[in-house]
Amino acid sequence: MKKIFLLSLFTLHLSLFTSFAQSLPRSTPEEEGVSSKAIRDWIKSYDTPKHELHSIMVLRHGKVIAEGWAKPYAANEKHTMYSVSKSWTSTAIGFLVDEGKLKVTDKVIDIFPEYKDIQTNKYLNDISVKDLLTMSVGHKIEPLRSVVSSKNDWKRTFLAAQIDNQPGSKFLYNTGATYMLSAIVQKISGKKTLDYLNDKLLKPLEISEIDWETDPDGINTGGWGIRVKTEDMAKLGQLYLQKGKWKGKQILSTSWINEATSKQIEQDPSATQARKDSSDWLQGYGYQFWRCRNGAFRADGAFGQYIVVFPEKDAVVIITSESMDLAEDLNNIWQHLLPAFLDNKLAKNELELGLLTNDLKNLKLSSPISTGNENKANLHLGNEIHLNSNDLQLETLKLEETKMGYNLILKDTNQNSFSIPLQNGKFEYSETNFKGPYLLRSAQHALEGINPYKVGGSYYWNADGTLGITLRYYQSPHHWDWVIRPFDAGFELKVINSFDKIHPILIKGA
Numbered sequence: 001m002k003k004i005f006l007l008s009l010f011t012l013h014l015s016l017f018t019s020f021a022q023s024l025p026r027s028t029p030e031e032e033g034v035s036s037k038a039i040r041d042w043i044k045s046y047d048t049p050k051h052e053l054h055s056i057m058v059l060r061h062g063k064v065i066a067e068g069w070a071k072p073y074a075a076n077e078k079h080t081m082y083s084v085s086k087s088w089t090s091t092a093i094g095f096l097v098d099e100g101k102l103k104v105t106d107k108v109i110d111i112f113p114e115y116k117d118i119q120t121n122k123y124l125n126d127i128s129v130k131d132l133l134t135m136s137v138g139h140k141i142e143p144l145r146s147v148v149s150s151k152n153d154w155k156r157t158f159l160a161a162q163i164d165n166q167p168g169s170k171f172l173y174n175t176g177a178t179y180m181l182s183a184i185v186q187k188i189s190g191k192k193t194l195d196y197l198n199d200k201l202l203k204p205l206e207i208s209e210i211d212w213e214t215d216p217d218g219i220n221t222g223g224w225g226i227r228v229k230t231e232d233m234a235k236l237g238q239l240y241l242q243k244g245k246w247k248g249k250q251i252l253s254t255s256w257i258n259e260a261t262s263k264q265i266e267q268d269p270s271a272t273q274a275r276k277d278s279s280d281w282l283q284g285y286g287y288q289f290w291r292c293r294n295g296a297f298r299a300d301g302a303f304g305q306y307i308v309v310f311p312e313k314d315a316v317v318i319i320t321s322e323s324m325d326l327a328e329d330l331n332n333i334w335q336h337l338l339p340a341f342l343d344n345k346l347a348k349n350e351l352e353l354g355l356l357t358n359d360l361k362n363l364k365l366s367s368p369i370s371t372g373n374e375n376k377a378n379l380h381l382g383n384e385i386h387l388n389s390n391d392l393q394l395e396t397l398k399l400e401e402t403k404m405g406y407n408l409i410l411k412d413t414n415q416n417s418f419s420i421p422l423q424n425g426k427f428e429y430s431e432t433n434f435k436g437p438y439l440l441r442s443a444q445h446a447l448e449g450i451n452p453y454k455v456g457g458s459y460y461w462n463a464d465g466t467l468g469i470t471l472r473y474y475q476s477p478h479h480w481d482w483v484i485r486p487f488d489a490g491f492e493l494k495v496i497n498s499f500d501k502i503h504p505i506l507i508k509g510a
Helices: 002-018 036-044 085-098 129-133 144-149 154-160 175-189 193-202 230-241 254-261 273-277 326-340 350-361
Strands: 051-060 063-069 226-228 297-301 305-310 315-323 394-401 405-412 417-424 428-432 453-461 467-473 479-487 490-497 500-509
Touching: 036 051, 036 063, 036 326, 036 350, 051 230, 051 326, 063 230, 063 350, 085 129, 085 175, 085 193, 085 226, 085 230, 085 254, 085 297, 129 175, 144 154, 144 175, 154 175, 175 193, 230 254, 230 297, 230 305, 230 315, 305 326, 315 326, 394 500, 405 453, 417 428
Parallel strands: 417 453
Antiparallel strands: 051 063, 051 315, 297 305, 305 315, 394 405, 405 417, 428 453, 453 467, 467 479, 479 490, 490 500
């Protein structure tokens, strides 16, 4: 009876995901030479609050052997990428090279001759496409902040930024460089990077319904902001593992794959061997791909987004998360998964397979629950709270009581109104045009066209009489915790970004 129950769980697990018409084949861990228990131990190694897993996917021999999403994240939901986006941009450059329309030795200024008038940058004529790909433009300080704050021409702002080192000589992580690669794709192909990839990559890999943030001129941001599903990430990783071949057809050249994923530049040539041996950030950098220890390479993004490829093990590992310890993310893979990739299939283990399937099916991110009693009177809920000037550009806040809980009614300084439903101790799911927490939220124009945003809203009462609100934007890595409390003759709203809890935004109102 136990075997029948566990097998039925596994069948349910498969049916949940095949219903989304995902196209990678499925198998079991043991059939592909991996222990289900090792995968369980790996998942358990990501303890909260340091690591908040959103999804995982493990591929072996081209087949998905484990996959899971922490609700409300789901197989059919896109997830905003930070620097994993860079590897998609690099892939677009690879297609241009394969077509003979671009060489990595081409000078950037020859692609954009309209910027030859810039006089502030003595190295302007020296920057090559390869320098952009290898993060070796020569800046002493990455110019991203000035680039995204420019409301006009991001390309001009980037090219005018001071360069202190000869291009190609020194590594400095540079998201603006990837933006320039995206601009190059659009200049040469006549299409946005996403549209160019659609014909070359997305259609052959059966990837659809993704989007990408843009600059004010409609250029995809390149270094961040692509929104893809977990399996889309897995397909890109598998394509690179297969040296550019997909279903028997060479999609991207093997020579580009080898060049892009090999060490093109040292991150820190002065690092001791001991430092290198203990760091996955000192193994060399390719064309928007990181080299890893243990013969692997990866695309990675802030807060724990990974496509880790193991050529020697014929495996790919995908993670989306909000992690505060990226080194430990990878160490957990080396400790638990790497030794589990064995050469031969294993004997069936229905017990462990059932436990793994159950663990994956029950991944969930819960809302905080109340630890105190309702305090409607002291907080004067139902009244409109007028807020002082604040970073969120909010003018008023109101909690409107409903049968299910409350509607959070917000009005911004442009007189736009937003309504987000909340339930007590659980999420109420809805869509909103109110932008959520985001590392690059200040680049407001980049998010145009990405909305509406999917959000789960909940509220809870704290023991000190304050009201807590959680807004989980579950197509992004982040969520907000808001706390409302009486303050003098008015109110104080504390806004806590999940990725920066020690620097809350304090907003007072009346």
